[in-house]
Amino acid sequence: MRPVAILGIGQTQVDEHWDKSLKELAGEAAFAALNEAGIKRADALFVGNMLAPIVDGQNQLGAHIADWIGMWGSEAVKIEAACGSGAAAFRAGLMAVAAGEAESALVLGVEKMTDKAGHDVTSALATAADADYEVEQGVSFVGLNALVMRRYMHEYGWKHADFAPFSINAHANAIHNPFARLHQKITAEQFEKSSMVATPINLLDASPIGDGAAAALLVPAEKLTGRKIIVAGSASATDTIAVHARREPLFLSAAYASAKQAYAQAGVAPDEIDLFELHDAFSIMSALSLEACGFAERGQAPRLGLDGEITPHGRLPVCTRGGLKARGHPVGATGMYQIVEVVQQLRGECGVTQVAEARVGMAQNIGGSGATILTHILKSEP
Amino acid sequence: MEIPRHWRLKKQRYALIGEVCPHCDAKIFPPRDVCPECHREAKDLFQFSGKGEIYSYTTIYEAPSGFDSNAPYTVALVKLSEGPMITAQLTDVDAAQVQIGMPVEMVTRKMRDDGDERGMIVYGYKFRPTLNHI
Numbered sequence: 089m090r091p092v093a094i095l096g097i098g099q100t101q102v103d104e105h106w107d108k109s110l111k112e113l114a115g116e117a118a119f120a121a122l123n124e125a126g127i128k129r130a131d132a133l134f135v136g137n138m139l140a141p142i143v144d145g146q147n148q149l150g151a152h153i154a155d156w157i158g159m160w161g162s163e164a165v166k167i168e169a170a171c172g173s174g175a176a177a178f179r180a181g182l183m184a185v186a187a188g189e190a191e192s193a194l195v196l197g198v199e200k201m202t203d204k205a206g207h208d209v210t211s212a213l214a215t216a217a218d219a220d221y222e223v224e225q226g227v228s229f230v231g232l233n234a235l236v237m238r239r240y241m242h243e244y245g246w247k248h249a250d251f252a253p254f255s256i257n258a259h260a261n262a263i264h265n266p267f268a269r270l271h272q273k274i275t276a277e278q279f280e281k282s283s284m285v286a287t288p289i290n291l292l293d294a295s296p297i298g299d300g301a302a303a304a305l306l307v308p309a310e311k312l313t314g315r316k317i318i319v320a321g322s323a324s325a326t327d328t329i330a331v332h333a334r335r336e337p338l339f340l341s342a343a344y345a346s347a348k349q350a351y352a353q354a355g356v357a358p359d360e361i362d363l364f365e366l367h368d369a370f371s372i373m374s375a376l377s378l379e380a381c382g383f384a385e386r387g388q389a390p391r392l393g394l395d396g397e398i399t400p401h402g403r404l405p406v407c408t409r410g411g412l413k414a415r416g417h418p419v420g421a422t423g424m425y426q427i428v429e430v431v432q433q434l435r436g437e438c439g440v441t442q443v444a445e446a447r448v449g450m451a452q453n454i455g456g457s458g459a460t461i462l463t464h465i466l467k468s469e470p
Numbered sequence: 471m472e473i474p475r476h477w478r479l480k481k482q483r484y485a486l487i488g489e490v491c492p493h494c495d496a497k498i499f500p501p502r503d504v505c506p507e508c509h510r511e512a513k514d515l516f517q518f519s520g521k522g523e524i525y526s527y528t529t530i531y532e533a534p535s536g537f538d539s540n541a542p543y544t545v546a547l548v549k550l551s552e553g554p555m556i557t558a559q560l561t562d563v564d565a566a567q568v569q570i571g572m573p574v575e576m577v578t579r580k581m582r583d584d585g586d587e588r589g590m591i592v593y594g595y596k597f598r599p600t601l602n603h604i
Binding site: 206207208210211214220221222223224225226227228230231232234235236238239242283284285286287288289328330331332333335337 | 475479500506525526527528529530531532533534535536537538540543545546547554555556557558559570581582592594
């Protein structure tokens with residue numbers, strides 16, 4: 089397998105884009121990435137998406153988007169792993185280029201969620217869970233995470249307010265990201281008083297949905313000269329689809345497994361990661377992700393937030409562009425936003441939220457309540 | 471609503487029929503083809519007692535389609551006395567009184583209907599605080 093580099097990136101703002109269709113959003117991000125790379129088309133297109141068949145009535149997104157962006161004739165396919173679809177598509181593109189099956193691969197995450205009403209989207213999101221034994225019991229996707237959060241608070245003695253720094257950091261960082269959906273600061277007091285979604289998860293624990301697309305162009309690293317961003321680690325792992333079936337419901341075993349493998353591939357330890365774009369769909373998920381990836385002991389991740397370690401100038405900056413919480417969570421596109429944001433950090437393009445001397449960045453994308461987890465490590469190399 | 475799907479699940483929904491592993495005796499619910507304990511084939515049926523305790527719970531305010539009219543309602547992870555954990559709604563209890571560790575038992579209740587579509591009603595298991603039998 090040959091090393092692979094990221095030559096171009098593109099993204100749209102995450103928003104309620106009532107004036108734009110799925111393919112138009114996809115096109116914006118795709119053309120931005122292709123333009124950066126200075127090419128018209130790639131050998132292959134990999135699309136990450138979760139909800140288009142349900143929310144948009146559109147399947148076969150590979151051909152659909154290849155058609156829209158003028159990549160007629162190219163190999164093109166959609167990859168689905170619930171909210172992990174974006175990174176799953178990225179890994180598919182990576183494997184194609186690394187294996188020599190393609191000289192260039194365009195990877196695109198796209199989601200168009202706001203054409204349907206809220207409870208319909210809630211139902212569509214729940215398809216990430218076990219249809220027969222979770223969803224039919226009336227539990228929403230938020231509800232599953234709420235069950236985990238309640239137990240976590242019970243076992244480790246944290247209060248709801250102890251999770252506030254995750255959301256406060258995300259909102260503070262998103263203000264400086266023009267592609268983020270939310271551009272307002274929040275306070276600890278607002279965090280405690282926000283309206284309840286599924287106890288103990290309130291609106292400010294949870295990431296907002298949105299429409300958006302993000303893309304990256306992958307090429308063999310050997311084709312590039314000078315400083316480049318390479319994919320140093322890529323791994324994917326699974327756990328039971330249902331929370332109730334997990335041996336340890338408070339531990340993301342697929343995060344542990346994929347991170348361990350990605351660290352080994354990249355030849356780095358957790359303390360060598362300069363920034364971490366984690367999957368903060370809910371504040372509890374930030375905590376579980378940090379613990380499974382070796383940044384905190386079990387049950388202790390809220391301490392990182394409370395001690396200020398997770399801000400852009402802390403020991404382990406997370407969600408430096410707003411994370412899912414404030415950049416927004418266009419589910420199947422999210423994994424690609426994370427990749428794009430790590431690239432921006434490694435290029436030094438992040439202004440106020442730039443992490444000093446960022447050379448190694450990690451992104452972790454989670455499908456469902458922890459069933460599919462992909463970890464990627466990118467490096468800036470001379 | 472998909473009639474064959476709900477018909478197919480009737481043993482689990484109405485009687486908590488799971489499996490027992492013939493190799494390691496692990497009790498399994500919901501049924502699956504591979505024993506999660508010893509990773510060998512498991513297909514022997516086993517009826518659970520319906521007794522358990524609350525591992526965690528949440529009261530859902532923003533419900534998925536089909537459940538909106540019941541919101542807010544409380545869903546729990548129930549640790550069955552035979553070992554497995556199960557996701558189920560709680561019933562016959564005030565949400566404020568629910569606690570982790572509370573003993574609960576299975577009852578059969580209406581889960582949802584399909585509105586004006588065909589008039590189908592789905593029944594299944596919910597859990598209530600264990601009654602004190604004299």
